[in-house]
């Protein structure tokens with residue numbers, strides 16, 4: 001095999017022992033890499049019903065067949081586990097040197113089971129892994145911890161780590177690296193903390209062999225050139241994803257006051273132009289020529305900003321100044337907590353105060369109060385900190401406040417208001433990890449084409465996006481932004497794949513692999529929960545019940561009948577039954593006969 005390393009390292013942290021799993025071409029062609037690998041590994045190796053924060057859970061890191069090779073943005077890896085936040089499949093991707101070095105260690109994936117007896121660093125190198133003591137690092141924030149790790153292991157090491165949120169088993173904790181990158185929103189950082197692994201260090205140093213190295217360099221050089229010629233390249237380098245703040249506000253999809261409204265009176269102090277005025281640094285993931293890591297300085301530190309974090313910790317809390325939102329975003333990065341999830345629980349608390357349910361929560365726009373409460377959440381301090389640290393689904397259950405809890409399947413909603421965006425609501429409803437836009441950002445298509453319709457065409461567009469974003473890009477594992485934001489053609493990825501692996505993949509093969517992995521992830525949720533219903537794919541109640549009161553779309557809210565019809569079409573198109581459970585015939589067609597046998601015993605299968 002070329003392109004793939006053909007090996008995964010399985011490390012038992014309880015015994016400090018590792019073994020190498022060599023997989024064959026059939027596995028590679030069926031699951032490609034990244035999320036395909038993590039989903040199959042979790043299905044195969046995780047004991048059914050495992051406690052997400054117990055030693056039986058698996059922490060899986062997987063790169064893809066393009067990772068580490070030149071090309072636009074293929075330096076990411078997927079981190080995955082059974083989620084302590086949702087109880088289902090959880091994953092996320094994170095860009096950085098770690099992805100490249102993992103592959104240079106000779107592996108496409110690392111699986112960690114068990115739990116270390118004391119705080120440790122897991123050091124991975126060519127051929128194996130070992131635990132090293134980390135008592136001196138436990139308790140440190142992510143920036144300081146990484147500084148010390150680089151002193152110890154060198155500037156070129158690939159590093160992934162957790163902050164205090166992961167150590168404290170906060171289900172909103174992420175895996176972080178390189179001063180502002182993070183991944184694994186469904187609490188993957190807490191899973192790492194439960195294994196007492198403060199950091200994973202990939203030393204790398206080995207070689208990556210492409211099927212056609214010369215051809216790969218040529219295609220990559222052409223693709224880089226193409227990226228830099230795109231008309232929006234200049235704006236992208238200036239503002240990155242922050243350009244979306246103004247776009248979202250103009251189109252009434254900006255989350256404002258816990259997703260109550262889609263517009264803000266004045267975004268000029270918090271939009272991409274505000275970023276341009278304050279920006280002190282631009283950097284990117286390795287091998288990327290469209291860098292989007294824009295930083296500003298707050299309180300003597302650099303805060304790397306993106307649309308999601310700023311929208312959720314700014315307008316969603318009625319905080320309207322970029323520096324203030326950056327303070328909260330920096331706190332999230334230092335402590336290793338999901339900035340989106342944090343924005344949702346803080347917004348929930350502020351609305352609960354307004355409704356007279358939580359007198360001790362901060363008021364809208366109270367930055368100082370939000371910072372204090374965020375710290376309480378990270379350290380699980382006090383009744384309110386402890387309550388919110390468990391995520392918004394848990395907190396709303398305790399307060400009997402489901403009508404303004406913004407989540408799907410227990411995962412907090414990302415930064416797009418859906419009162420007037422039924423397609424995006426369905427994207428959140430059917431995302432395989434809970435409410436996340438990474439699998440389908442249909443909102444921009446919806447705004448430009450058919451804003452308010454509940455149509456089968458929209459459902460088909462959504463599935464097309466899930467195949468591309470949740471399939472192709474999550475498998476490779478490549479950054480989708482050159483395609484989404486700069487309009488780079490998908491054909492480049494087929495060319496890069498061919499040069500890296502020697503395999504002439506067609507889009508149809510990749511879409512089939514995506515459908516396989518979607519069905520597998522759905523099966524994982526059902527197996528672990530022991531039941532399923534279409535309510536699991538239902539967006540937050542607020543978008544159906546409390547209309548927008550401001551902007552051009554005031555009065556808009558979602559229609560439950562329209563949404564239900566779209567959900568049924570979605571199931572039909574995917575070959576799932578009316579409950580949202582994959583049909584036996586669908587699983588068999590995708591080569592998942594073994595999965596069908598297990599599911600039959602859990603919920604019964606439709607033919």
Ligand code: SF4
Pocket residue numbers: 072073074095283284285288289290291292293479480481482
């Ligand atoms: S576009 Fe941004 S997120 Fe994507 S690879 Fe480049 S720097 Fe990383």
